[in-house]
Amino acid sequence: MQAILFYIFAALTLAGAIGVVASRNIVRAAVQLLIALLGVAALYFLLGAEFLAAVQLVIYVGGTLVLIIFGVMLTARASLRTLHPTGGERAAAFASAILLLAALVTSVVTTRFIDSPAPANRYDGIQRLGQDLLGDYLLPFELSSLLLLAVMIGAAYLAKKRPQAKGEPR
Amino acid sequence: MLILGQLAASDPSSAGTTFLRLLFGDAPGWPLRVAWDLAIVFVGFLALASVVGFLGIWAERKVAGRIQHRHGPNRVGPIGILQSLADGIKLVTKEDLLPRGADGWLFRLAPYLAFVPVFAALLAIPFGPDLIFERTLAVGLFWMLAILSVEVIGVILAGWSSNNKWSTYGAMREACQLISYEIPLGISILIVVVAAGTLDLVALSEMQAGGMWNWLIFHQPFVLLAFAVFFVASLASNKRAPFDLPESESELVAGYHTEYSGLRFSLFYLAEYNAMFVMGAIMAILFLGGWDDPLGYLSAWSARVPRDVLSLELLAVNGLAFAAFMVKAGLIVFIQMWVRWTLPRPRIDQVLHACIKVMLPMSLVLLLGSALWELFVQRNSIVQQITQWVLLAIGLAFVGFTFLVLAQAFIQGRVRHQRLSEPARLGNA
Numbered sequence: 001m002q003a004i005l006f007y008i009f010a011a012l013t014l015a016g017a018i019g020v021v022a023s024r025n026i027v028r029a030a031v032q033l034l035i036a037l038l039g040v041a042a043l044y045f046l047l048g049a050e051f052l053a054a055v056q057l058v059i060y061v062g063g064t065l066v067l068i069i070f071g072v073m074l075t076a077r078a079s080l081r082t083l084h085p086t087g088g089e090r091a092a093a094f095a096s097a098i099l100l101l102a103a104l105v106t107s108v109v110t111t112r113f114i115d116s117p118a119p120a121n122r123y124d125g126i127q128r129l130g131q132d133l134l135g136d137y138l139l140p141f142e143l144s145s146l147l148l149l150a151v152m153i154g155a156a157y158l159a160k161k162r163p164q165a166k167g168e169p170r
Numbered sequence: 171m172l173i174l175g176q177l178a179a180s181d182p183s184s185a186g187t188t189f190l191r192l193l194f195g196d197a198p199g200w201p202l203r204v205a206w207d208l209a210i211v212f213v214g215f216l217a218l219a220s221v222v223g224f225l226g227i228w229a230e231r232k233v234a235g236r237i238q239h240r241h242g243p244n245r246v247g248p249i250g251i252l253q254s255l256a257d258g259i260k261l262v263t264k265e266d267l268l269p270r271g272a273d274g275w276l277f278r279l280a281p282y283l284a285f286v287p288v289f290a291a292l293l294a295i296p297f298g299p300d301l302i303f304e305r306t307l308a309v310g311l312f313w314m315l316a317i318l319s320v321e322v323i324g325v326i327l328a329g330w331s332s333n334n335k336w337s338t339y340g341a342m343r344e345a346c347q348l349i350s351y352e353i354p355l356g357i358s359i360l361i362v363v364v365a366a367g368t369l370d371l372v373a374l375s376e377m378q379a380g381g382m383w384n385w386l387i388f389h390q391p392f393v394l395l396a397f398a399v400f401f402v403a404s405l406a407s408n409k410r411a412p413f414d415l416p417e418s419e420s421e422l423v424a425g426y427h428t429e430y431s432g433l434r435f436s437l438f439y440l441a442e443y444n445a446m447f448v449m450g451a452i453m454a455i456l457f458l459g460g461w462d463d464p465l466g467y468l469s470a471w472s473a474r475v476p477r478d479v480l481s482l483e484l485l486a487v488n489g490l491a492f493a494a495f496m497v498k499a500g501l502i503v504f505i506q507m508w509v510r511w512t513l514p515r516p517r518i519d520q521v522l523h524a525c526i527k528v529m530l531p532m533s534l535v536l537l538l539g540s541a542l543w544e545l546f547v548q549r550n551s552i553v554q555q556i557t558q559w560v561l562l563a564i565g566l567a568f569v570g571f572t573f574l575v576l577a578q579a580f581i582q583g584r585v586r587h588q589r590l591s592e593p594a595r596l597g598n599a
Contacts, residue, residue: 027330031276034283034323051309054316062319062352069326070345073338126308126369 005046013039024084030069037061051126210303215292219444224254226443230507237511239583264432269333276331281430281437284324287317288444295451296372298461298491299472300484310371311363314452315356318407321441322348325409325416328438329426340425343518344409344416350525351406351413354399357533361396361540362456365389375460379469387457388561389554392540397457399533401505404449406525408442411510415518450502451495458498461491468494 016036023029037060044053085093133141228243228251235242243250268274294310296302307313322344329341366374366386378384387397406413417425427438454460462469472487516524547553 025273027273027327028276031279031323031327050307050313054309054313057316058312058319061323062316063349066322066326066345066349069323069330070342070349073326073330073342073345 002046006043009039009042009046012036013043026072027069030065030072033068034061034065037065049125051129207303211293215289215303219289219292219440222447223440223443224258226446226503227254227257227439229504230443230510233504233507234511237508258436261432261436266434267429267431269429273331273333276327277429278434280324280328280331281434281441282324283327284321285437285441285444287320287324288441288448290317291448292444294371295448296375296455296460297495298488299469300477300488301461301492302372307370309369311359311369311374311452311456314371314448315359318445318448319348319352321445324441325426328430329416332426332429334429336422336424337426337428340416340422340428344426347409347413347415347518347521347525348407350522351403351529354525354529354533355403355407357530357537358396358400358403359452359456361533361537362386362393364537364540364544365393371455375455375462376469378459379462379466379473381462381466382459382464383558383562384466385457385459388558388565390540390543390557391561392536392543393457394561394565396533396536396540397453399529399536400453400456401502403525403529404453405506405509406521408445408449408506410446410506412513412515413521414510414515415521446503446506447499450499450506453502454495454498461495463490463494 013036016032016034016039019032020029020036023032037056041053041056041061044050044056231253232242232250243253246252246256268277291314294304294307294314304310325344326341329337329339329344332338363369366377366389368374368377374386378386382388387394405411409416415425416422417427422428427435430438468487468491472491475481475483475487477484547557
């Protein structure tokens with residue numbers, strides 16, 4: 001049963017991911033990304049990582065994807081809605097994709113996966129996670145939130161209205 | 171439908187419900203378990219979602235009628251209760267229109283993307299001591315918030331793919347409103363979680379058993395205030411008035427669903443009323459003691475009922491608990507309607523201002539207070555006990571006062587109605 005579901009969700013994820021790459025319409029690509037992300041969330045669920053699945057939904061689907069679509073809608077010029085990549089862009093995309101693939105494959109091959117038994121208590125996972133995040137790993141946690149704060153201030157600064165320079169087109 | 175299948179099947183081992191065990195023996199094989207789950211989802215929950223939509227729309231029109239001094243629907247069935255059925259038949263027989271220049275695939279997909287997340291959120295709700303579908307979901311509360319945040323994508327896509335300026339404006343308003351109000355919503359839930367110490371919906375409703383003085387809303391003064399913050403934020407995230415800017419009909423025709431007709435339009439309505447119900451249910455579980463009655467009789471009874479035979483008593487206690495839960499959630503839905511027909515609609519910049527500059531700092535201060543309270547006030551200490559009783563008294567006084575005001579308004583309304591229906595006196599200025 002688990003195996004059947006795994007293959008269904010994996011196929012769904014793959015189909016969504018291929019759709020993202022193949023689609024020329026940027027909003028459709030976003031929707032296919034949604035399918036891929038939901039597939040990954042379902043896979044987390046199958047593994048018993050409910051917290052991770054919910055985080056996947058709330059951050060990637062509810063946050064990032066909405067922002068992508070929102071950004072497209074705000075900047076919706078006809079030239080941006082459909083993608084016509086140039087040769088140079090294609091080459092760069094291929095290069096980065098192959099680099100990423102190589103990195104992922106090597107990391108999968110070199111990692112030794114250990115069979116860990118499911119936690120006896122169903123609260124174990126989330127309690128450990130909370131205590132680790134706000135206990136042992138407090139410094140990295142705070143540093144990353146500092147980084148996010150800096151990004152937010154930077155974005156607010158960029159978005160601020162500035163007096164227009166002479167001759168600059170509005 | 172795609173996602174629905176995913177979610178329904180995502181955790182097949184979870185449905186070791188009492189009733190399954192009682193009906194089919196201790197260890198039913200997986201085909202039976204899966205069939206049972208699918209039956210519950212597609213028969214039980216789909217029926218629940220339809221009934222919630224059905225009664226919700228009828229109640230909304232009745233409430234609106236009452237508040238606006240008219241009758242509301244009163245032709246179809248007794249007190250017009252079958253009006254939604256008539257509307258449903260009309261919507262099903264309507265033509266499924268697709269505007270020219272619209273993105274067909276996205277336009278057809280969007281209503282499902284709006285409805286399915288709300289439906290999936292319903293699955294996690296514990297409706298009674300044994301009426302629980304997702305029994306092993308340790309992060310149930312977080313899961314509901316997460317899946318509800320997917321709904322916005324359906325609305326945005328509906329607005330964008332319609333190829334209509336008003337729809338796109340509605341979708342954009344929805345996006346910025348929802349993203350902003352998700353923050354106070356999440357933080358006010360966090361306040362309760364700090365007080366309760368769990369994200370598990372089942373544990374949350376069980377820990378408040380035994381009478382309303384045990385309810386979390388009376389646990390701390392900060393949680394009482396968080397209830398208000400959560401209520402306002404839930405109005406905004408459900409696009410209910412006064413935050414119904416995504417579909418404000420005086421400016422945007424009908425906002426994001428302007429171009430929809432027939433069955434797809436009705437899916438948006440179903441999603442809206444079920445989202446209201448889900449919010450009411452979350453508030454009932456988080457603050458108002460879940461399925462227990464205010465005096466704690468049901469939880470005491472449920473603890474005594476034997477769980478090893480399928481008895482009438484077991485069915486009765488679950489039925490009563492379900493009824494109590496529905497009454498609580500229904501009351502909150504009623505207050506949402508009452509607010510909708512009472513308050514005027516602010517502008518979008520005022521809505522965002524209220525969220526980011528008022529509600530966000532407020533909820534952060536409350537979170538800090540709640541954390542400090544849990545740190546310094548012992549459970550079962552005398553301070554805690556006194557607080558609970560004082561807050562309970564305040565809460566009951568507030569409810570009583572509201573009822574008095576309502577009763578007075580009702581009587582005055584009658585008098586004024588009589589005065590207005592007399593012929594006007596001319597002259598004599």
